[in-house]
Amino acid sequence: MPLETESMFERIGGLELPARASLIANQSLAPLDPGRDLLLALFKAAINSELADAWREATSGNSFYDNLLPVQDTLPCEPTEKLLTQRKTEFPLLAIHRSGSGRYEPHTLELTRLIQPWTLHYILGPLDAIDQRKLLDACVAIAKIVALVIRRRGHASFEAGALQFFSVDAADPFRAPAFTSLRIVSHEGPGQAAFGGEASAVTYWAIEMALETTELSGHDSDAEGLLDGADFTVGVGGEDILPAMILASTDDEA
Amino acid sequence: MTVGIQRRDRLRALVYRVRSIPGERFGLRPYTVSIVTAWTSGDITGDGSRAETLTPITEAKSQPPKVRWLKDDEIATGALPPGTVEVGPMTPELGAKLSDLLGNALTTGELRLFRLTGPRHPGGADYRFIGVGHDRALRHTIRLAPVGSQV
Numbered sequence: 001m002p003l004e005t006e007s008m009f010e011r012i013g014g015l016e017l018p019a020r021a022s023l024i025a026n027q028s029l030a031p032l033d034p035g036r037d038l039l040l041a042l043f044k045a046a047i048n049s050e051l052a053d054a055w056r057e058a059t060s061g062n063s064f065y066d067n068l069l070p071v072q073d074t075l076p077c078e079p080t081e082k083l084l085t086q087r088k089t090e091f092p093l094l095a096i097h098r099s100g101s102g103r104y105e106p107h108t109l110e111l112t113r114l115i116q117p118w119t120l121h122y123i124l125g126p127l128d129a130i131d132q133r134k135l136l137d138a139c140v141a142i143a144k145i146v147a148l149v150i151r152r153r154g155h156a157s158f159e160a161g162a163l164q165f166f167s168v169d170a171a172d173p174f175r176a177p178a179f180t181s182l183r184i185v186s187h188e189g190p191g192q193a194a195f196g197g198e199a200s201a202v203t204y205w206a207i208e209m210a211l212e213t214t215e216l217s218g219h220d221s222d223a224e225g226l227l228d229g230a231d232f233t234v235g236v237g238g239e240d241i242l243p244a245m246i247l248a249s250t251d252d253e254a
Numbered sequence: 255m256t257v258g259i260q261r262r263d264r265l266r267a268l269v270y271r272v273r274s275i276p277g278e279r280f281g282l283r284p285y286t287v288s289i290v291t292a293w294t295s296g297d298i299t300g301d302g303s304r305a306e307t308l309t310p311i312t313e314a315k316s317q318p319p320k321v322r323w324l325k326d327d328e329i330a331t332g333a334l335p336p337g338t339v340e341v342g343p344m345t346p347e348l349g350a351k352l353s354d355l356l357g358n359a360l361t362t363g364e365l366r367l368f369r370l371t372g373p374r375h376p377g378g379a380d381y382r383f384i385g386v387g388h389d390r391a392l393r394h395t396i397r398l399a400p401v402g403s404q405v
Contacts, residue, residue, distance in 0.1 A: 026301040027294075037298070073362055076298060086367060086382045086401060087299055088360035 012114060013215025014178035033098075035178030035213070036076055040096050042158045043120070044071045046149045047094070047142055049157035058134050065131060068092065070138060071122075079121055091125030091204075092138075096211075111217050117185075118211040120146065123193065127205050139190035139207035146209060147184045181214040262391055269392050270314045270345040277317035285321040285372030287311045287341050289354055290380060292365040299363045308369065311341070311350040319344050321370060324397075335399040339370065339381060342395030352388055355396055368398050 007018035014034040016023075023031050030037060051070040059065045068090075075095035077083065100117040107113035122142050124135055149155050154164045165179050189207035227250050234246035277283030288308040295302030311319055324338045332338075344350050353359065357366035371378040381398035388394045 026296045027303055028296070028301050030298070030301065074298075082382065082399075082401065085384060085399075086365050088357060088362055088364045088366065090362050 009220040010217060011220065012112060012217040013213075016220075030076070035215075036096060036098070038164060038178065039118075039120075039182075039211075040074050040076050040094065042155060042164055043096075043146055043149065044074050044094055045158040046155035047071050047145055049155065050145050051138065051141065055135075055138065063131055063134055064128070065092075065125075065135060070142070078119070079123060091123060093121070093123045093125075095121040095123070107216055113217075114215040116213045116215065118213060120209040120211055121206060122209070123204050123206040124190075125204055126202050132205070136190055136205060139205070140187070143184070143187040143207055143209050146211075150182050150184055150211075178215070179213045180216050183212050185210040185212050265392055266345055266348055269343075270348040273319070273343065273345060273349075274314035274317035276320070277313075278315055283318045283320065285370050285374075286318045287321060288369045288371075289350070290365070290367040290369050291357075291360065292367060293363065299365070309350075309354060311344060311368075313345060313349050319349065321372070334397070335384070337400040338384065339398045339400075340395055341368070341398060342387075343390075343393035344395070345392065346388070346394055350394070352386070352394060355383070355386055355394065357383070367401065368396070370398075 003018045003020065010017050015032055019032060025031070048069050048071050055065075055068075055070045059068070069092075071092055071094045073090040073093045075083075075089070075093060076097070077095065078097045078099070079089075079093060079095040097119060098116055099119040102114050102116040105113045105115065122139060124139065127135060154161055158164070165177060165182055187207055187209045190205055191207075193204045193206040194202070230250045232246065232248040233244045235244040236242055288310045290306050290308055292304060292306040294300055294304050310316075313319060319342050322340045324332075324334065324340060328334070329336060329338055346352065357364075360366055367380040367382060369378050369380050380401055382401040383396065384399050385397040386394065387396075
C-alpha cells in the first residue's frame with residue numbers, strides 16, 4: 001500500500017503522518033489538528049465550572065442571559081460574519097483558531113519547532129445597559145481563568161483533571177504531545193465588536209485573547225525497518241597507521 | 255376579525271395569485287429557491303455525516319419568487335457583498351413564512367442556507383442570509399450572498 005511504504009512516518013505537534021483513514025472517525029479532517037479541539041473543550045469546561053454559580057446568581061430572573069451558561073456555544077474557527085450568518089449560534093460564544101503567522105525554527109539538529117499564535121474569542125453578545133453592568137466583568141475574569149488553566153495544564157472539570165499538555169502515551173514517553181508549550185500572551189478588551197455587512201447594526205461585547213503554542217516534530221521509530229548485520233568504521237585518516245575512531249556493528253539476527 | 259385585517263388578507267390572497275403569473279404564463283421565473291436546513295451528526299458543526307432538508311419558497315401554483323442580482327451601485331451604496339441577490343417579493347403568510355426565512359426553529363449548530371437553481375447555477379448554489387425586508391403588509395424580500403461551492 002503506497003501510504004504505508006511511501007509515508008515519511010513523521011509528526012509535528014498533533015499531526016501524524018501518514019494520515020490514515022482510520023484517524024478520520026468523524027468524517028472531517030479536524031483530527032489533523034487535535035490540539036485545537038482539546039483547547040476549546042478544556043477552556044469551556046473550566047470557565048463553566050468556575051463561573052456558572054456566580055453567573056446564575058447574577059442573571060437568574062433578571063437578565064436576557066438567564067438560563068444560559070457562561071460559555072453556551074463553542075466554535076473551533078474564526079467567528080466571521082460569513083460563518084455566523086449561516087450557522088445558528090448562541091451567545092456567549094467561545095471560539096479559537098490559529099491566527100497570524102506560524103514560525104518554523106530548528107529546535108535541534110533533528111527537530112523542527114513551530115511557534116504558532118492563536119486567538120481565543122469570548123463573545124458575550126449584544127448587551128443593554130443593565131446587562132453590561134451585570135455581565136461585562138465576566139470577560140476579564142475569563143481571560144484570567146484561561147491563564148490559570150494554562151498554568152495548571154488542565155482543570156478538574158475536564159477529563160478528571162488530567163494534565164493536557166504533556167506526553168501521556170505510556171508506551172512512547174518520548175513522543176511529542178500536540179503542544180510542548182502553551183502560554184497566554186495578552187488580552188484585548190473587553191470592547192465592542194461588530195461584524196461587517198448588515199450584521200454591523202448589532203454591537204457585540206467581546207474579549208480577545210492571544211495565545212502562543214510550540215509544537216515539535218518527531219518521527220515514528222517503530223515504522224523503520226531493522227538494520228541488521230551492518231558494520232560501521234569511522235576513521236580519521238592514515239589507514240593502517242592510525243586506528244579507526246568509531247567501530248560499530250548492528251545486531252546480526254540473520 | 256376586523257375589517258382591516260379581512261381586507262389585508264384578501265389583498266394578500268390576490269397578490270399571491272398575481273405573483274404566480276410571470277412564471278406560469280410567461281416563463282419569467284427561471285430560478286427556484288429553497289430554504290436549506292443542514293446539520294451534521296457530530297457534536298461540532300462539520301463533524302460526522304451531513305444531512306439537509308429543503309423547503310421550496312413558492313407563490314401560488316408552486317411558482318418560484320423573483321430572483322434579482324443587485325446592481326453594482328446598489329451593492330456599493332449598501333456595503334453589500336459582491337453577488338448579492340434579492341429574492342421576492344414573497345407574500346406574507348401565504349408564501350414563505352418569515353420564521354422559516356429567519357431560521358427561528360434552528361437548533362444550535364444547524365445551518366440555514368438558501369439554494370438557488372437556474373440558468374446561472376444549473377446544479378444549484380448555496381447562498382447565505384444577509385437581510386430581510388418585512389416592513390410591508392403585502393411583501394417580504396430577503397437578501398442573500400453567495401457561499402460555499404457553486405455546484
